[in-house]
Amino acid sequence: AQSVTQLGSHVSVSEGALVLLRCNYSSSVPPYLFWYVQYPNQGLQLLLKYTTGATLVKGINGFEAEFKKSETSFHLTKPSAHMSDAAEYFCAVSDGRDDKIIFGKGTRLHILP
Amino acid sequence: EAGVAQSPRYKIIEKRQSVAFWCNPISGHATLYWYQQILGQGPKLLIQFQNNGVVDDSQLPKDRFSAERLKGVDSTLKIQPAKLEDSAVYLCASTPSGGPYEQYFGPGTRLTVT
Numbered sequence: 001a002q003s004v005t006q007l008g009s010h011v012s013v014s015e016g017a018l019v020l021l022r023c024n025y026s027s028s029v030p031p032y033l034f035w036y037v038q039y040p041n042q043g044l045q046l047l048l049k050y051t052t053g054a055t056l057v058k059g060i061n062g063f064e065a066e067f068k069k070s071e072t073s074f075h076l077t078k079p080s081a082h083m084s085d086a087a088e089y090f091c092a093v094s095d096g097r098d099d100k101i102i103f104g105k106g107t108r109l110h111i112l113p
Numbered sequence: 114e115a116g117v118a119q120s121p122r123y124k125i126i127e128k129r130q131s132v133a134f135w136c137n138p139i140s141g142h143a144t145l146y147w148y149q150q151i152l153g154q155g156p157k158l159l160i161q162f163q164n165n166g167v168v169d170d171s172q173l174p175k176d177r178f179s180a181e182r183l184k185g186v187d188s189t190l191k192i193q194p195a196k197l198e199d200s201a202v203y204l205c206a207s208t209p210s211g212g213p214y215e216q217y218f219g220p221g222t223r224l225t226v227t
Contacts (some may be wrong), residue, residue: 008140034215043117043204058131069153090155098168099144099208101216103155 023091117219131193138207
């Protein structure tokens with residue numbers, strides 16, 4: 001069975017500082033990995049995804065994530081936080097077999113002025 | 114391209130009442146999902162349709178929840194009777210089949226049961 005663990009339900013960073021949101025996954029087959037963002041009162045929006053190929057994936061709004069198979073991790077980073085990045089972030093995993101995605105519990109990112 | 118549409122956006126009902134949510138997926142998307150998102154948690158899959166057939170409803174509380182997608186396009190999720198613990202955001206998502214494609218989400222319906 002697949003699962004996702006997001007470390008830290010709340011993360012606070014200062015505006016302009018590095019953003020690092022941690023995600024570890026469990027999968028018996030090569031995983032497909034996703035990061036979604038949810039702004040207040042909105043649905044989820046895809047930030048980036050890893051399927052195959054290059055392990056460093058770049059997404060929208062300056063975010064990127066690196067797939068590390070040896071560490072079963074897919075951490076999300078952004079070099080410089082902006083106030084508009086304040087939102088809930090969800091890591092998700094799929095085995096690619098049945099169009100299902102398993103979501104983590106989410107990390108709320110707070111940006112301090 | 115129009116996104117996933119959901120209505121209503123907000124609904125407040127008393128426990129034991131019934132409620133229905135509507136979702137219209139992106140045109141041409143064969144797979145449709147209903148998720149329940151309780152405050153502070155990630156989305157939990159309730160039911161997955163491919164065209165008008167159910168792929169997975171293993172986590173749908175069938176004694177009170179029902180869903181249909183009669184013509185393989187839009188879908189309705191119903192709760193009858195509602196309980197306090199059903200208070201949540203109900204998200205609809207769609208994707209082309211044969212993935213793993215990203216899922217496209219609607220804005221959700223926030224349900225409050227009092």
